[in-house]
Amino acid sequence: MLPVYATNKILKNTKVYKNIFIMTVSGNYDIIPGQFFMVRSWGIELLLSRPLSVFDAGCGYVSFLYEIRGRGTKILSGMKAGDSISMLGPLGNGFDLSNIKGRAAMVAGGIGLTPMLYTAKKMVGCEVDLYAGFREDVYIVDKFKEYVDNIYLATDSGKAGHKGFITDIFDPKKYSVVLCCGPWTMMEKVIKKCIKCDVLIFISMERRMACGVGACLGCTCKTKNGNKRVCKDGPVFNGRDVIIG
């Protein structure tokens, strides 16, 4: 049976940086880290929902970290506590934590940090290092301090951490597994490095989505094992299975 949309109440919708917000919504869900919801504002005309990863979740709430990119996320940013929101999920495969053991690295670029916080919380028994790259300023990283062992930063501007790309300072040799989410060019570099060092790599892929449940084939990507739907077969893929340039 296909999952159905639920209407939930917004508890908080707070700006955390220029165009970046955290929206906390009421609801109790059994979530695998790395899963996402299709989200849309209730009562406002907007044909398609927007996929958002679970940033955090707990008893009675789910939260999303999102960046305003276009019309849908702009509408979301204007919503207030007490407003209703329509949500379908949790969707997708998420990170299989039984594959994730030992010393782990999370490598994220900007808003690619979204699936990592809840995942770090659930990686009990692993030593986890976070590598986070930003264009100008660092945001949201403080929330990870409680759940990871070390945090390494890079900014294009040089305002914090290494001046340049996070991939410049990331060395997979120290890790048994790497989780990655961010711009495709960054993920390609991380995959190549991990393959070279024979380290397990899982990536969370981003595609534009329509249905979110595997029915429309709108989110298809090519892999070494044929075409896959990012919403249903992913969004998490083994980095060795995806086709890189």
Ligand SMILES: Cc1cc2nc3c(=O)[nH]c(=O)nc-3n(C[C@H](O)[C@H](O)[C@H](O)COP(=O)(O)OP(=O)(O)OC[C@H]3O[C@@H](n4cnc5c(N)ncnc54)[C@H](O)[C@@H]3O)c2cc1C
């Ligand atoms: C599984 C999954 C999880 C995601 N989780 C998050 C999250 O936690 N936080 C977050 O901020 N974003 C996340 N995204 C991206 C988010 O869904 C898009 O930013 C959002 O759909 C944009 O909608 P919009 O109406 O604001 O912009 P639109 O008006 O639809 O698009 C504006 C412009 O943004 C670009 N764009 C929009 N969507 C995408 C996309 N999926 N891939 C590449 N470019 C795109 C296009 O250039 C487009 O022209 C996720 C995407 C996927 C597939």
Ligand code: FES
């Ligand atoms: S969005 Fe419809 S199949 Fe993935």
